[in-house]
Amino acid sequence: MAATKEVIVKTEPFVVNFGPVHPSTHGVFRMRVTLDGEVIIDMEPVFGYLHRGIEKLAEERTYGGCIPLTDRLDYLASMSNNLAYCLAVEKLAGIAVPERAEYIRVIMAELQRIASHLVAVGAFLNDCGAFMTPILYMLRERERILDLFDMVCGQRLTYNYMRVGGVSQDIPEEFMPALKKFVKEMPGWINEYEWLLKENEILLARSKGVGILPKELAVNISASGPVLRASGVKWDIRKADPYSIYDRFDFDIPTGTAGDCYDRYRVRIEEMRQSLRILNQAMKGLPQGEVRSEVPHIIYPPAGEAYAHIEAPRGDLGFYLVSDGSIAPYRFHVRAPTLINLTALSDMMRGWKVADLILIFGSIDICLAEVDR
Amino acid sequence: MTMTTLPPDWPGNFWAHWAIFAVIIIVFVLLMFMVFVWLERRAMGIMQARLGPNRAGPFGIFQPAADGLKVMLKEDIVPAKGDKVVHWLAPLVAVVPVLMIFAVVPFQGGAILADLNIGILYIVAISSVATVGVFMAGWASNNKYSLLGAMRQVAAVVSYEIPVVLSVVGVILLTGSLSMQQIVMAQDVPFILLQPLGFLLFFIGALAEINRAPFDLMEADSELVAGFHIEYSGMKFALFYLVEYGEALAISAIVTTLFLGGWRGPLLPPWLWFLVKVGLVFFVMVWIRTTVPRVRIDQLMALAWKFLFPLSLLNLIITAVEILAWPSVSPWVLVPINFAIMIVLILLWSRLFKLGWGRVEV
Numbered sequence: 039m040a041a042t043k044e045v046i047v048k049t050e051p052f053v054v055n056f057g058p059v060h061p062s063t064h065g066v067f068r069m070r071v072t073l074d075g076e077v078i079i080d081m082e083p084v085f086g087y088l089h090r091g092i093e094k095l096a097e098e099r100t101y102g103g104c105i106p107l108t109d110r111l112d113y114l115a116s117m118s119n120n121l122a123y124c125l126a127v128e129k130l131a132g133i134a135v136p137e138r139a140e141y142i143r144v145i146m147a148e149l150q151r152i153a154s155h156l157v158a159v160g161a162f163l164n165d166c167g168a169f170m171t172p173i174l175y176m177l178r179e180r181e182r183i184l185d186l187f188d189m190v191c192g193q194r195l196t197y198n199y200m201r202v203g204g205v206s207q208d209i210p211e212e213f214m215p216a217l218k219k220f221v222k223e224m225p226g227w228i229n230e231y232e233w234l235l236k237e238n239e240i241l242l243a244r245s246k247g248v249g250i251l252p253k254e255l256a257v258n259i260s261a262s263g264p265v266l267r268a269s270g271v272k273w274d275i276r277k278a279d280p281y282s283i284y285d286r287f288d289f290d291i292p293t294g295t296a297g298d299c300y301d302r303y304r305v306r307i308e309e310m311r312q313s314l315r316i317l318n319q320a321m322k323g324l325p326q327g328e329v330r331s332e333v334p335h336i337i338y339p340p341a342g343e344a345y346a347h348i349e350a351p352r353g354d355l356g357f358y359l360v361s362d363g364s365i366a367p368y369r370f371h372v373r374a375p376t377l378i379n380l381t382a383l384s385d386m387m388r389g390w391k392v393a394d395l396i397l398i399f400g401s402i403d404i405c406l407a408e409v410d411r
Numbered sequence: 412m413t414m415t416t417l418p419p420d421w422p423g424n425f426w427a428h429w430a431i432f433a434v435i436i437i438v439f440v441l442l443m444f445m446v447f448v449w450l451e452r453r454a455m456g457i458m459q460a461r462l463g464p465n466r467a468g469p470f471g472i473f474q475p476a477a478d479g480l481k482v483m484l485k486e487d488i489v490p491a492k493g494d495k496v497v498h499w500l501a502p503l504v505a506v507v508p509v510l511m512i513f514a515v516v517p518f519q520g521g522a523i524l525a526d527l528n529i530g531i532l533y534i535v536a537i538s539s540v541a542t543v544g545v546f547m548a549g550w551a552s553n554n555k556y557s558l559l560g561a562m563r564q565v566a567a568v569v570s571y572e573i574p575v576v577l578s579v580v581g582v583i584l585l586t587g588s589l590s591m592q593q594i595v596m597a598q599d600v601p602f603i604l605l606q607p608l609g610f611l612l613f614f615i616g617a618l619a620e621i622n623r624a625p626f627d628l629m630e631a632d633s634e635l636v637a638g639f640h641i642e643y644s645g646m647k648f649a650l651f652y653l654v655e656y657g658e659a660l661a662i663s664a665i666v667t668t669l670f671l672g673g674w675r676g677p678l679l680p681p682w683l684w685f686l687v688k689v690g691l692v693f694f695v696m697v698w699i700r701t702t703v704p705r706v707r708i709d710q711l712m713a714l715a716w717k718f719l720f721p722l723s724l725l726n727l728i729i730t731a732v733e734i735l736a737w738p739s740v741s742p743w744v745l746v747p748i749n750f751a752i753m754i755v756l757i758l759l760w761s762r763l764f765k766l767g768w769g770r771v772e773v
Binding site: 052054060061062076163165166167168169170171174175178234235238240241243244391392393394395396 | 455458459460461555556559624625627628634635636700701702703704705706707708709710
């Protein structure tokens with residue numbers, strides 16, 4: 039009937055910009071979202087706001103001088119970036135690393151993984167709407183890790199601690215007792231987070247089944263890190279392509295099944311527990327000795343190329359270096375895991391509501407400084 | 412305290428009494444507002460492993476005063492393409508009804524501005540008007556976030572009004588009166604014991620109606636930034652803040668009056684009992700806010716229509732049957748029965764329904 043037709047309200051989709059300045063974009067990321075009411079019908083990511091040209095800057099610096107640049111990639115996991123870059127240079131120039139330095143590197147990388155996952159999980163729960171409580175609890179523990187880093191290198195954010203052929207200086211004597219205390223207390227803190235929210239009905243309703251990244255899609259976009267493992271793929275560079283001395287440690291790779299936001303949250307929590315296991319073993323095995331091999335201040339690696347990758351907290355972080363025999367890299371390329379993990383964002387979001395947009399984006403856990411470089 | 416000891420029509424018919432008493436109540440509400448803001452921030456600070464405001468005065472108690480001074484000195488910005496008149500009017504439309512609620516709140520026996528014989532109906536009617544102000548704010552700001560927030564607010568209030576009112580009807584059945592004073596008088600046993608399900612439904616529904624966590628998705632800091640008041644600054648923003656906390660205060664006072672026996676209690680003076688109970692209810696709200704994540708809009712709707720609405724209808728029917736079947740039985744006999752009914756119903760309902768997942772094929 040004509041009368042009923044007139045009643046139908048014509049609706050049309052509208053475009054909303056989430057970001058670049060928005061509390062939940064974890065930096066300056068912009069999502070150009072087409073909404074039909076509350077439902078997302080399309081999402082277009084816009085990034086590049088934090089582009090500093092680090093890859094180009096590195097071509098003007100000595101190999102040692104590039105280490106501070108890597109700090110500024112993923113500033114929540116500087117130690118891991120340092121490690122990946124140093125591994126690449128060592129591969130390029132054929133430099134050996136003393137045993138003690140390897141152990142210290144592993145300790146730092148695993149502490150960094152815990153610190154980074156704490157921020158990731160806390161921010162994710164904050165995005166769920168658990169108002170500030172989880173993230174503040176988790177920052178409390180991250181603070182203790184930062185104190186540990188402060189002891190070894192005097193910095194709390196951009197550490198610049200690893201060096202080509204070792205680490206910049208030996209750990210101070212107060213470090214090991216503090217680390218022991220931390221490793222002893224941390225499982226209790228993780229349990230506390232679990233009691234607070236693991237089985238929360240609202241959290242389950244919000245994140246279970248939301249933002250599913252199917253296994254095939256995850257592999258096809260070459261996702262890595264917790265995002266890939268939550269989709270059920272058992273792939274961890276520490277096991278799949280062991281670097282440093284990771285083949286000596288005994289640990290598991292936690293995986294999810296559904297690949298939804300909840301699984302990504304669970305995988306991160308479990309990875310913290312596994313990192314503590316590695317830390318325990320590394321503390322026991324820490325030998326005495328040199329922490330840095332004899333490496334000249336300015337390195338002239340032979341012409342050639344090298345690629346080294348590690349399991350950074352956010353995924354498979356790789357550095358590709360090309361040398362022309364001079365003091366500076368001819369090409370310095372970063373395989374940024376978060377940028378690659380972001381490529382499936384639009385597929386994961388379509389059909390969900392505005393509130394899920396923030397949740398799905400938060401569960402990927404990106405660091406814009408690494409995405410844009 | 413019984414009815415006979417009350418002055419029959421205090422504060423009297425003389426207009427000056429009304430004016431003075433109205434001013435006293437508004438000042439009292441504003442003072443309580445400041446105390447509650449401080450209480451919330453301080454309690455949240457402690458719950459969140461941080462300190463909370465602790466600089467202005469001892470324990471930071473002057474923080475709300477400092478904040479008030481700050482917002483008054485701030486520049487008032489109106490969006491260039493916004494609707495300026497509506498933008499200016501919206502905070503007023505929102506704040507006046509909230510203050511008007513307190514006209515019928517009995518602070519203690521007789522200390523009530525107007526003991527209307529339709530007290531609770533008046534509250535239900537007047538409290539919904541604030542939503543108009545919120546929607547005006549969202550519309551006039553000419554901002555998509557604001558509009559989304561305002562739309563959510565309207566949807567939530569329309570849905571949650573029903574279970575809230577239905578659970579109030581249970582109390583009215585027990586009392587036989589709509590007067591707030593009479594409701595308190597009737598509570599020889601606090602109605603939270605006689606109406607446990609009604610209390611829960613009312614509290615959950617009220618939380619959703621006044622935008623408190625976990626139903627604060629109208630302002631949703633992490634997604635809509637601040638929702639409807641994103642384009643407000645200065646004193647206008649403070650008025651919305653006042654609305655938010657004024658509503659929380661009002662809901663605490665109503666819960667106290669309807670379910671916790673109002674000012675009644677042993678030993679302490681009645682007004683203190685009232686304040687303690689209001690503070691307790693408010694504290695529970697703060698507690699919930701720091702604990703749980705936020706629900707999604709479709710889950711909010713599902714909760715209202717699939718959980719609260721049928722349960723509040725059942726609650727109403729059960730209450731009516733109890734009153735008809737056992738009019739003279741001691742209330743203490745009904746307490747365990749009602750608690751058992753509540754537990755059975757809630758367990759049953761959580762089996763039958765799950766909060767939706769909300770994915771739409773596009």
